[in-house]
Amino acid sequence: MPDLLLYFSTAACWLLLSGVAWRASRPALAAGPEPRSDLRLETVVVPVALVLHGMLLYRRVVVPDGLDLGVANAVSMLVWLTVVIYWLASLAFQGLSAILGLVAPVAFIAVLLQAVIPTRHIVTYGGDPLFTLHFVIAMLAYSLFIVATVHALVMLAEEKWLHRGVLPPFLRSLPPLLEMEALLFRILLAAFVLLTLTVVSGVFFSEQLFGKALTFTHKTVFAILSWFIFAGLLAGHYFRGWRGRTAVHWTLAGFTMLLLAYVGSKVVLELILKRG
Numbered sequence: 320m321p322d323l324l325l326y327f328s329t330a331a332c333w334l335l336l337s338g339v340a341w342r343a344s345r346p347a348l349a350a351g352p353e354p355r356s357d358l359r360l361e362t363v364v365v366p367v368a369l370v371l372h373g374m375l376l377y378r379r380v381v382v383p384d385g386l387d388l389g390v391a392n393a394v395s396m397l398v399w400l401t402v403v404i405y406w407l408a409s410l411a412f413q414g415l416s417a418i419l420g421l422v423a424p425v426a427f428i429a430v431l432l433q434a435v436i437p438t439r440h441i442v443t444y445g446g447d448p449l450f451t452l453h454f455v456i457a458m459l460a461y462s463l464f465i466v467a468t469v470h471a472l473v474m475l476a477e478e479k480w481l482h483r484g485v486l487p488p489f490l491r492s493l494p495p496l497l498e499m500e501a502l503l504f505r506i507l508l509a510a511f512v513l514l515t516l517t518v519v520s521g522v523f524f525s526e527q528l529f530g531k532a533l534t535f536t537h538k539t540v541f542a543i544l545s546w547f548i549f550a551g552l553l554a555g556h557y558f559r560g561w562r563g564r565t566a567v568h569w570t571l572a573g574f575t576m577l578l579l580a581y582v583g584s585k586v587v588l589e590l591i592l593k594r595g
Contacts (some may be wrong), residue, residue, distance in 0.1 A: 322378065326434050329375050332368035333427035337420060339364060365406050365419065372399050372426065379433060382441065389438030395429040400462035401469075402426050408466075412494060412502060418473060449520075457517040463510030464574055470503050471570040478564070503566065504556055511549045518546055541580030548573035 339361050376399060379392050402422050409415040477496055493499065552569040555561035561569070 325371065325375050325378070326430060329368065329371040330427055330430045330434075332364055332371060333423050333430060336361065336364045336368055337423040337427065361419075368423075368426070369399070369403060369406065372402075372430065375430065375433065384441045385443040386441070387439055388442050389436075389440040391429075391432045391436040391438050395433050396458065397462055397465065398422070398426050398429040400458060401465045404462055404466050405469075408502070412498070415494065415502075418469065418493070421469060421473075453517065453520045456513050456520070460510055460513035460517050461577065463506055463513065464577055467503060467506045467510055467570055468574040470499065470506060471567040474499050474503065475564070475567050500562055500566065503570070504553070507549060507570065508553060511546075511553060514546060514549065518542065539580070541576050545573050545576035545580060548576060 372395075376392070376396055380387055380396065402419070405415065405418055405422055409419065473493065474496065477493060477499065481496065494502075548569060552561065552566065552573065555569075556566060
């Protein structure tokens with residue numbers, strides 16, 4: 320498939336999915352279940368969009384010299400992983416497909432960024448097995464924390480509208496708040512395990528992974544701070560019953576530390592690919 324056609328097809332799928340997901344949430348206010356035609360269309364569009372986006376990432380990221388992990392490619396990869404995680408979760412939890420209405424437009428923008436921003440950051444050691452494992456774990460961890468942050472923001476909106484006594488159609492299609500909260504902590508636990516593996520592998524295998532000994536920069540400090548924040552949140556939840564707004568605020572604080580640590584001036588690359 321030519322690159323231009325691949326870009327157009329991928330962007331069109333995400334745009335269509337944005338409209339489908341938004342439309343599917345509207346009948347919930349008065350008519351209850353989503354129309355079966357919308358459900359069938361969404362069931363087809365999501366995997367097609369993910370496959371096309373994955374093909375686009377493969378063509379842009381895997382280059383003869385190694386891995387091209389420029390800013391646009393890194394952002395697009397994280398967004399793609401985030402949508403994959405939410406889509407898989409929506410297959411197991413009723414109502415979560417409505418959140419695809421939030422992330423699908425972001426995926427559409429990510430594809431546009433890849434098309435218009437000619438960034439290039441070649442990583443020549445991408446074929447090393449240890450680095451590959453470290454890279455995959457780190458990207459999954461970051462994507463899960465993005466999912467958790469989106470989830471926490473949706474919970475905050477759901478709680479706010481519940482206090483007003485009237486839920487908008489989009490929020491009415493979501494699972495109950497307690498189910499959303501239980502899912503949030505499952506996501507956070509999985510993300511925390513992966514973040515721990517990322518930090519440990521980075522600390523103990525820094526020289527082998529990046530060709531230099533570990534150095535404590537401001538990004539390293541913020542990464543460690545985020546680890547302690549999420550560790551404190553999970554410990555507080557399981558041993559002291561923290562939940563609700565406390566959990567949401569801790570999640571947002573931890574993700575802010577991740578942004579300061581991992582994004583910086585080169586987005587995700589500063590987290591896992593800093594070389595000098």
